[in-house]
Amino acid sequence: xxxxxxxxxxxxxxxxxxxxxxxxxxxxxxxxxxIAPGEVVAILGPSGSGKSTLLRTINHLESVxxxxxxxxxxxxxxxxRGDKLYELREKEILKRRTQIGIVFQNFNLFPHLTALExxxxxxxxxxxxxxxxxxxLAQALLERVGLSDKAGHYPRQLSGGQQQRVAIARxxxxxxxxxxxxxxxxxxxxxxxxxxxxxxxDLARSGTTLIIVTHEIGFAREVADRVVxxxxxxxxxxxxxxxxxxxPEHPRTREFLAKVLA
Amino acid sequence: xxxxxxAPVAVADPAPAGAWNTPDPDRVDLGSVRVVHTRHWFRxxxxxxxxxxxxxxxxxxxxxxxxxxxxxxAYFFSEPVLIGIGYTLALTAVSASIGxxxxxxxxxxxxxxxxxxxxxxxxxxxxxxxxPLVVQIIxxxxxxxxxxxxxxxxxxxxxxxxxxxxxxxxxSAFAAAILGLGLHQAAxxxxxxxxxxxxxxxxxxxxxAALGIPARKRLFRIILPQAMRSIIPNATNEVIGLVxxxxxxxxxxxxxxxxxxxxxxxxxxxxxxxxxxAVVWYTVITTILSIAQYYIERYYSRGSVRTLPPTPPQRxxxxxxxxxxxxxxxxxxxxxxxxxxxxxxxxxDAGIDANEETR
Numbered sequence: 001x002x003x004x005x006x007x008x009x010x011x012x013x014x015x016x017x018x019x020x021x022x023x024x025x026x027x028x029x030x031x032x033x034x035i036a037p038g039e040v041v042a043i044l045g046p047s048g049s050g051k052s053t054l055l056r057t058i059n060h061l062e063s064v065x066x067x068x069x070x071x072x073x074x075x076x077x078x079x080x081r082g083d084k085l086y087e088l089r090e091k092e093i094l095k096r097r098t099q100i101g102i103v104f105q106n107f108n109l110f111p112h113l114t115a116l117e118x119x120x121x122x123x124x125x126x127x128x129x130x131x132x133x134x135x136x137l138a139q140a141l142l143e144r145v146g147l148s149d150k151a152g153h154y155p156r157q158l159s160g161g162q163q164q165r166v167a168i169a170r171x172x173x174x175x176x177x178x179x180x181x182x183x184x185x186x187x188x189x190x191x192x193x194x195x196x197x198x199x200x201x202d203l204a205r206s207g208t209t210l211i212i213v214t215h216e217i218g219f220a221r222e223v224a225d226r227v228v229x230x231x232x233x234x235x236x237x238x239x240x241x242x243x244x245x246x247x248p249e250h251p252r253t254r255e256f257l258a259k260v261l262a
Numbered sequence: 263x264x265x266x267x268x269a270p271v272a273v274a275d276p277a278p279a280g281a282w283n284t285p286d287p288d289r290v291d292l293g294s295v296r297v298v299h300t301r302h303w304f305r306x307x308x309x310x311x312x313x314x315x316x317x318x319x320x321x322x323x324x325x326x327x328x329x330x331x332x333x334x335x336a337y338f339f340s341e342p343v344l345i346g347i348g349y350t351l352a353l354t355a356v357s358a359s360i361g362x363x364x365x366x367x368x369x370x371x372x373x374x375x376x377x378x379x380x381x382x383x384x385x386x387x388x389x390x391x392x393x394p395l396v397v398q399i400i401x402x403x404x405x406x407x408x409x410x411x412x413x414x415x416x417x418x419x420x421x422x423x424x425x426x427x428x429x430x431x432x433x434s435a436f437a438a439a440i441l442g443l444g445l446h447q448a449a450x451x452x453x454x455x456x457x458x459x460x461x462x463x464x465x466x467x468x469x470x471a472a473l474g475i476p477a478r479k480r481l482f483r484i485i486l487p488q489a490m491r492s493i494i495p496n497a498t499n500e501v502i503g504l505v506x507x508x509x510x511x512x513x514x515x516x517x518x519x520x521x522x523x524x525x526x527x528x529x530x531x532x533x534x535x536x537x538x539x540a541v542v543w544y545t546v547i548t549t550i551l552s553i554a555q556y557y558i559e560r561y562y563s564r565g566s567v568r569t570l571p572p573t574p575p576q577r578x579x580x581x582x583x584x585x586x587x588x589x590x591x592x593x594x595x596x597x598x599x600x601x602x603x604x605x606x607x608x609x610x611d612a613g614i615d616a617n618e619e620t621r
Contacts, residue, residue: 061472090477091476094475094476097472101472101473102472104465106465108466109469110469110470110484110488111488111565111566112488112562112566113565121473121475121483121484125479126475126476154565155565156565156566156567171473174473
């Protein structure tokens, strides 16, 4: 799948025995998952199965009650010393978080900033790039997602598909090792889904680790190296898409696929 | 349409295929008939009565000698009045600044996860919204009765061995007024700012945090600029309220605008014209603040609407441009005016200009 000769070495995600409950209701009940550098993983599962929560624990937007999530061996929200985990100061969490980009279902673009400013905001605020360098980078990223002519537009002047592509460019501005997609096409009109999937397809070949929560089964089959099926807060089944999606072993996977593909 | 009989679908008859667009002689072409609008009799009658009342009042302004416009004119730019305006504006500016800065801190305290900071902010707001402003100002002015001296020294004693000041010297009348107005204002501003901050979608905070943007920048670059849209109208209300509210400091004899005219009319008994002096000045200040509000709101609405509507001066220029371009043309060619808002001028340069500014 990858056109790059040297295999990517950065972006290893290890999820170990992760538990998470909201007000007594357990959403994640011991998830174990290892995602190799540069791997493209699609996470499928019915609504409320905990897929989005799992995704959000990876960049510590949600804390975990038990277990651990590491990226390249580094814990995101905590520091381990001996047998204790110390919660990190916010500044340190923010720094580690920049290695992990996320694209939200509802885009969450900053409406008071133009498309270009949305992309330049984080690199400038974090002091990573000068204003000019950030603008140059943003212009290049907008071109990569096919929106170089929309740099001066505000998000509300763009279509949903265009907004999501700006959101992807914004996430790419910090050159993350891991990119998370939380149902990136669920809020889009059907005719706009394709343009966003095209951009993600392009990223899948770039060597960045991609973890995609999606309902687009056809897309998962085409672009993912591995499909993970989650239900009831646990991994029910995983494997190459051609196997999991065509010959699912677990009855609940079969039931879900029958509903989604109907 | 309803008069046409439906033919069986299968019949291939060339004649009815084109029949649908043959004009029916009985039908009226709706494009060419005159439209008679609804007559709003009640609205017209009420408008006429109101216009009459306004005209009657305007007439009395000129003819009723009790207004004593000559006295009004004599005092409008008089020195004590101008000094009074200076005091009013200074009190407003300083206490509004204290109010909004302290108010922002209190609002953040109320939104803090720390129970202690949250409770202290809540208690501050509760207390300063409870105590009447006049009472507070008088207490600050007379603080010397409670604490004769203020200073730094050993905690929990009155042994101020580092520095010590007599309270009366430390808190002048102006300082008491500023303290009272500023602390009072902070309590109200805090709730306005908090309301603005919580009106911004949670996803914004989350997206900024996911990008690793530090907390301070998240607040000042992402959340506050969006919150400003709902903060500005209420904040302007507060500032305008403060301009007039500052008149309560007359209780500690600060010669602000209202106190100044009181002093003059107590001396010469020209009560009405002098009150009018104050009223007109307050109106002028409020007008300036309202215009400022319009432009500040417009600035913060960037991105919240697809295209900003033109400002009144821009609209006037467009209208004037349209009128100008009509000059010399025959009336029939003039562009139609829709709902009183003239269309963009025909001149190409003016059109581009208007588009540029609405960006």
